[in-house]
Amino acid sequence: MILQQIRHEVKMSLRNGEQVLVSIIIPVLFLIFFSSVDVLPLPEGVSDSIDFLAPGILALAVMSSAMVSLGIGTGFERQYLVLKRLGATPLGRPRWVGAKIAMICCLLAIQISVLVIVALLLGWSPQSNYLTALIAILLGASAFGGLGLLMAGTLKGTVTLAAANGLYLVLLLIGGMIVPFAEMPSALATIGEYTPAGALSTTLNAALRTGATSSSSAWVALVIWAIATPVLAARFFRWE
């Protein structure tokens, strides 16, 4: 039952053109464009833009699938009473949540595979702190997934669509994924660093660019977001 549900969830995600666009195509286009066109400032000590961009775009991909795709998809499922109907079947809500988590993991695996291949083709040479990067990605997925479900479970489908896309844009700009924090006004940089996007891009950049573990403040922020948003989603999610 659960495997069939996971297969269905993945199929539905990949069939949805908007989700594929935001989860895979836009991150790939950003990676290719900004690594090829010299329009963005780079952090100090970085000579090749792909070394800074690749970790940031991986963070962006996590945000795209875990927050935007999951949030919008679930928001419309709730609006169209899909969740209500599933509540009256033996699937049950815990299995449904499990299937959603598995679907996000599958999507992330596809996204990361595609992005890493494209980045390597563009000359990326990552440091080998992969385990730290994987932990950061999973924490980021939890934080963004919680945010997506919080919006989906409390707002109308159309409002979730607007809110998730708006938040995506804001976090893309201030989350240090494409524009380094050092290039932002200090107040904005401080706010950006403590957003889930900022915490994830900082930890991924440290793990994959310098091979180091980033500052504890970024990890603390990421862990707090990873716990707080799913807890809030579980508390406030309304099934219909």
Add this chain to the structure above:
Amino acid sequence: MTSEAAVDVRDLTIRYGDRIAVNGISFTAPAGAITAILGPNGAGKTSTVEVAEGFRRPTSGSVRVLGLDPLADHAELVKKIGVMLQAGGIANQSRVAETIELFASYYDNPLEVDDVLAMVGLQDFRRATYRSLSGGEQQRLSLALALVGQPELAFLDEPTAGVDPIGRQKIRAVIRGVKERGASVVLTTHDLDDVEKLADHVVILSGGQIVAAGTPQELMQSDQENDFRFRAAAGLALAELQTVLNASVREEQPGDYVVETQGTPAVIAALTQWLAERDLPLADLRVGRKNLNDVFLQVTQETANESANESVTTRRGRRRR
């Protein structure tokens, strides 16, 4: 609860804040039968059924479904019931066959997907997405999902709403098939034609209370043997007709007439002659028997009038104070 009851509702009250949606109702939906719950909008039908499905907690009273508590025994209950919502419940991009296959995977002993497709007449729409189906086809897919697990009890909310006459016939045949298989059906509907053609037992709600219950035959049996009903063009000259028939005649709804006298052959002959002289066709002459529409309008309007009178009395009382 007796073993014959698929749904047993006792003193059920459901409140939303200060508003009472359902006010202390009790009824039983017999096992192996089709029970229709009727009522105008806001009568409390959906709230009652949602409590039975385990979607909603009652304010007071109890509901047992197949002998189980819908909330405490929810995990056990959902294996035995099928639910068709009035609308939606299926993702737009889902394809017909894959959705039925997915729902089949939830149950221990599901029907074959091909059999379900044939049962609801969607075998030519296997790969069609839900979004691309017509309203009637969407209803049939929704019905298929409620029935694929071979439920002991199916809750069907407005199964023929927005469906063309041929689609209605198909849906009614499927529902009859569920009953023939020995399962029970609870039907929530506005379609009185569905009820007359399908239901074994009817519960009519109005203002959160049961205003009539019984078999369709019991409800349609006229309690007044001294009247008969007919349909004709709206706006007949009632004063003239009353003189001819020597009886009081009233137009209950446009084109629906009640003559307050026994429908003797002489009276009927006088009526048909009077209509024939004016070249007006006579339709649906009923002596000693109402149709379900008459019953529904009568009992729900009586309740509405009582509520209005109570409201006026209350307002007058407040003014005096």
